[in-house]
Amino acid sequence: MQTGLRVVVGILLLVGVFGLCIHYGATYDTNWPHPTGEQLDTDYEEYVDERILLIGEVHSTDPVDETLTIEITDDADEVAAEIEIHDTTAAVEPGGTVQAYGTLHGDETMTTSEIVVVNHGPTESQYKLAVSVVGILLAIGYFLTQWQLNLQQLTFNQRSNTIEGDYNG
């Protein structure tokens, strides 16, 4: 395939990615069975007494009262709602992340039937980020030991020392 044609096809595929993201964004709220931050912010009453799943960052904890408060964010990563969760002994500290599944109440509290601690604290999200960066470097590093960039054709070619055994494509 000629370079020009590849560029055109690449641009069309990028448009396709944007189109997919636009469709996903437009249909998410009606297809995801639980409220988003925006929906909690604007239509809170609609979800009162419903069993819903919330994912949020822990704002505060009270081990004595066995409660914790989580912040639910919207698409702009702004806090859209603060929900207090009762009767939980989940081992989590402020800055951690939890999934809470249970019944939402009108006073911005929730009684959970299941709570999952995703990150016990902020250090765990840093751990995931750091380890993920190692993963990216490993994949790209290994790739570059096998392939080399041909700037003229804007392609990656198999390195000559790795092409053995790849005879009949």
Add this chain to the structure above:
Amino acid sequence: MAELLSHVLIAYTVFTVASWRVNWLTKSWVAIGMIGSLLPDLSRIGLFVTDATIEATLGVPFGIGAIHTLGGVVLCAAIGSLVVADHRRRAFGLLVAGGLSHLLTDGLKVWADGAASAWLYPLSWYRHPTPGLYVSSDYRVLVVVGSVAFAVALLDHLVIVDRHTSTDDH
């Protein structure tokens, strides 16, 4: 999702073991599969640019989470295959397979309501039941996956490479 290192090591393990039976699946193509395992997490662009910012710019709804689905993987794999000099269908297949290994692994993690993410989008918004095997910050995932990948790499280097070099010269 698990952290990306585990996803990359899972892809390495799966494609390396497959290479023991499939002659054309050389290390070059294993590397492509590993790159494929990164594709779903291109959605992490959202850490730098929020959906709301893009929505405000484009004037339409936007969900970067679409990339972390089957449809997103297929489209990103198609783009990725364009920059490979030859065997683009093979590259596409391996990029998709790498991305699928990522999505399937994510499909095993814990969700408080017992159902996985709707990763089959745009084919379906179905959320299959999840066995709830791990949470993304569980370091034991990396220990297990890393150990298996190390054993496979060792086996591949010490035993299998000899077999490949003796069968690849036709």
